[in-house]
Amino acid sequence: MATPQTTTSLDVQALRARFPALGRSGPDGRPFVWADAPGGSQAPESVIAAIGDRMRAGQSNTHGAFPVSAEVDALIDQAHRAGADFLGCDRDEVVFGQNATSLLLHVSRSFARTLRPGDEVVVTRLDHDANVRPWVLAARDAGATVRWVDVRPHDVTLDVDSFDAQLSERTRLVAFTLASNAVGTVPPAADLIARAKAVGALVALDGVHAAQHRLIDLHGLGADLVATSPYKFFGPHQGMLGVRRELLETWEPYKLRPVEDVDPDRWETGTQSHEAMAGTAAAIEYIAGATGGGATRRAGIEASFAAFAAHERELSRRFLAGVAEIEGVRLVGIADPARVDERTPTFAVRVGGQAPAETSRALADLGVFTWEGHYYAIEVFDRLGLLASGGAVRIGFCHYHTLDEVDRVLDALEVVGRRS
Numbered sequence: 001m002a003t004p005q006t007t008t009s010l011d012v013q014a015l016r017a018r019f020p021a022l023g024r025s026g027p028d029g030r031p032f033v034w035a036d037a038p039g040g041s042q043a044p045e046s047v048i049a050a051i052g053d054r055m056r057a058g059q060s061n062t063h064g065a066f067p068v069s070a071e072v073d074a075l076i077d078q079a080h081r082a083g084a085d086f087l088g089c090d091r092d093e094v095v096f097g098q099n100a101t102s103l104l105l106h107v108s109r110s111f112a113r114t115l116r117p118g119d120e121v122v123v124t125r126l127d128h129d130a131n132v133r134p135w136v137l138a139a140r141d142a143g144a145t146v147r148w149v150d151v152r153p154h155d156v157t158l159d160v161d162s163f164d165a166q167l168s169e170r171t172r173l174v175a176f177t178l179a180s181n182a183v184g185t186v187p188p189a190a191d192l193i194a195r196a197k198a199v200g201a202l203v204a205l206d207g208v209h210a211a212q213h214r215l216i217d218l219h220g221l222g223a224d225l226v227a228t229s230p231y232k233f234f235g236p237h238q239g240m241l242g243v244r245r246e247l248l249e250t251w252e253p254y255k256l257r258p259v260e261d262v263d264p265d266r267w268e269t270g271t272q273s274h275e276a277m278a279g280t281a282a283a284i285e286y287i288a289g290a291t292g293g294g295a296t297r298r299a300g301i302e303a304s305f306a307a308f309a310a311h312e313r314e315l316s317r318r319f320l321a322g323v324a325e326i327e328g329v330r331l332v333g334i335a336d337p338a339r340v341d342e343r344t345p346t347f348a349v350r351v352g353g354q355a356p357a358e359t360s361r362a363l364a365d366l367g368v369f370t371w372e373g374h375y376y377a378i379e380v381f382d383r384l385g386l387l388a389s390g391g392a393v394r395i396g397f398c399h400y401h402t403l404d405e406v407d408r409v410l411d412a413l414e415v416v417g418r419r420s
Helices: 012-016 045-056 067-087 100-112 133-142 160-166 189-198 245-250 274-289 297-323 337-342 356-365 378-383 403-419
Strands: 094-097 120-124 145-149 171-177 202-206 225-228 239-243 329-332 346-351 371-373 392-396
Touching (some): 067 094, 067 274, 067 297, 094 100, 100 133, 100 225, 120 133, 120 160, 133 145, 145 160, 171 189, 189 202, 274 297, 297 329, 297 337, 297 346, 297 403, 346 356, 356 371, 356 392, 356 403
Parallel strands (some): 171 202, 202 225
Antiparallel strands (some): 225 239, 329 346
C-alpha cells in the first residue's frame, strides 16, 4: 500500500544512505526489511571505516615507545571520552569489554564480595538474563537472598507495587532494565531509582536495548551502573559500562598483578579490541551528528535522540494500529497507540497457532527479517506462559526505518497469518 512518509524533521532517507547493509535486496529485487533492530542494528559506513582504518594503520599494544602504540593510547582515551558523553558520566567511569554480559559477570563477582548473609538483591522478571543471572549468582555465592519483581501480564509492564514490596532496609542492589529487549516496555526509571535509593540500595541498569532509542544519563538518573552493547547502537560487537566512580574505587576487581590500580584500566581485563573501540567511538559520533550536531558532543547526542524518538513514535503508532487489524495476530505487551512513550518500537507477536520459529521463517521468505524465541528474556516469557511453546516473534524498528517498511511488515504478517 502507498503511505506517506514520517512527518518528523528527521531526514530518514539521508541517514539510510549511510548504512550499506540497508541497500541489500532479495531475489525479488526488493530491499530486505531488517526488522530485528533489537537483535543488533546495522552500522553506518563511518563505523566500518573507523574499524578498518585502525587495523590498516597497524596493531599494537598500549604504552609502548613507538608511534603506533601512542596512537592506540590516544584512541583508547578518545573512546572513553565518547563513551562518557554517550552514557552521561565521566571518562574514568567508562569500562570497555568483550560484551555487556561479560562485563556484568565481571563486576557482579566483585559486588558479591561486599554482600553478607541476610543481605538482599532485587531483580525483575522483565529483564534480559544478563541483568538477572550475574546478580543472582553474586547473591548465591555470598549467601544473600534474591527477591523478584513481577510484571503485569496484561500489558507486560513492571508491577510497581511488587517492586515496592521487594524493597527493605536489607536491600543492597536493585537491577532493572531501561527498556525490555523482548517486548519494548520502558519502565519509569527515575521513579524506580528514587524508590531504591530511599532504602539505600545500589541500582544497576540494563541499557542495552534502550541505548538504541533513548538518551542515557547515568549521573542525571542517580543510578550506579549502566550496561550497554555498541552493536545495538550502530557500532561493533563490544560491551561498555558506565559505573559510578566510588564503586570502581571501592570494589576490588579480579585482575592480573601487573595491571596498575588505576580506574577504569584495572577493570578492563586483558588486551582490549582497539578496532572495536574505534568503531564504538565512530558510532557515538554518528549519533551526535545525525541531526546536525550541537555545541558539544553530548548536546548533539541529546538532539539526535529527541529526533529519533519522535520518528520512532510514528513507527510505533503505525505498527500498533495496523497489527490490531490483522486477524489471528496476538501482540504481547503495550498495545495502545496512545502509550507509545511507554515503549520502544519493539514488538513481540504470536501468529495463530504457529510456532514462532515457523512464523519467522515464513517472514524471511518474504524478505522481512525477524527473530524468534526468548532473546534471553526467559523470565518474562516464562511468566507469560510462552516459554515452553517457543516464546514469540520479535519485530523491531529504529530511527532508520520508514513507514513503508512498517507497512511491508504488516502486509507480510497478514500473508503469514492467513496460512496459520
